[in-house]
Amino acid sequence: MIGIFDSGVGGMTVARAIETLCPGFPLIYLGDLARSPYGSKSPAMITEYSHRNTEFLLRQGAKLIVIACNSAASTASTFLHSHYAQTLIDVICPAVNQATEISKTGRIGIIGTRATINSGQYERRLRDVRPDCRVYSQACPLLVPLVEEGWLKRRETKMIVKQYLRPLRDKQIDTLILGCTHYPLLKKVIAPRIGRKVHIIDSSVAVAQHLKSLLEKDDQLRADLYDPETPSRFFVSDIPSPVHALAAAIFGRTVTLEKTDV
């Protein structure tokens, strides 16, 4: 099974993209709603939670782990890569690779939670792949609460998005990475405000595309994970009342959420 974890249900954008691009590969999802959001917590705390989530998914039989949460991937992936022999994929590298390929001017913007932006991971990895690029990043801490409220088209949301994007617009970026799994839900608000000509990279889709090409190349991995008879499972560490509706909105269909302690 393919294990996926996120601090909440935002990572279901990743699960949904993987289900669409890689049918027949059962998923095991964990949303750590008892401790969400991660984006406002310290790196040490996020690393500890990510460690627990990975252990949970391995116990459940995951053979590959996808870190769907940008905050976790930014602050904990070095620790996780060094502690686990299993193949571990995070949402950052595929988005970084796409951005460096697509950008013509090398002026790349990133938006994310405070934890993601403060980690500097996107900037570091972008410069590793393409040393000449100029990277501009902007923390947007209010966007996750706005998405979770379902305020996707409200005037206030548009104003807040415009304010957050202004510094990136001023820097004339030609490519913008949505460095948080919640942000694709605001893509229609973001696109006109950053400028129609700016390429938008959705880290959720990028990681699913990367996984698809990995499965196409690696026969052993494909054989280990392909199992169209086994259904996907969705675990959460807490079930607050609005979560079913939010999960259905993000995943595009009703999903059965199973409560678990992590």
Added chain:
Amino acid sequence: MIGIFDSGVGGMTVARAIETLCPGFPLIYLGDLARSPYGSKSPAMITEYSHRNTEFLLRQGAKLIVIACNSAASTASTFLHSHYAQTLIDVICPAVNQATEISKTGRIGIIGTRATINSGQYERRLRDVRPDCRVYSQACPLLVPLVEEGWLKRRETKMIVKQYLRPLRDKQIDTLILGCTHYPLLKKVIAPRIGRKVHIIDSSVAVAQHLKSLLEKDDQLRADLYDPETPSRFFVSDIPSPVHALAAAIFGRTVTLEKTDV
């Protein structure tokens, strides 16, 4: 010592009010930042966390517990009152008593997190004290993130507050309870938008005033808790980078935060 817990640093508005009104009574504060916010979590989860927080404060020597978090007081205080013989005070009752005394028309509004409003605790307790009152409540889930961002005077904040308050304004309330420890920081935005004639009850100040009168009446409690030589201590279960500035802004002076596992 007087134990105080909250999901984060918002409860420091309560600690500050107690320090001002009850000098010489050392405080032991716990902000559960590793799991904050509570307002979006399930009642079962909030109860479990509140239980742990209470145990921590008792182990540290607290003789009286103040539940500073409205979300915890709304969903967990019944459990806590039934499990602990210690005197337990929560932020709800004092605000309820003040509101029912002050209101002339009996039309009382409450704003709070989703957990607080969904619990129906304020409504129930208001009707217990004054059966003829009409209670109107409104969940305002975006206000905590806005306060934590420091967006106290921004245009977007004013617009969002106005939207949240409109239904309460339409109901012509004459008294509004700020049912979340973060909201006093928005009092200047809230007051003109709900109407200058509406009495605003700050649950943080109300609980401190209640505690003061309790200490004046109960000589034994006063003797147990008065200890001007012992300094107050402030514990948090996580220390994300912006917390020091936020704590200082809320508390009105620099406080030393000690990291602890709960």
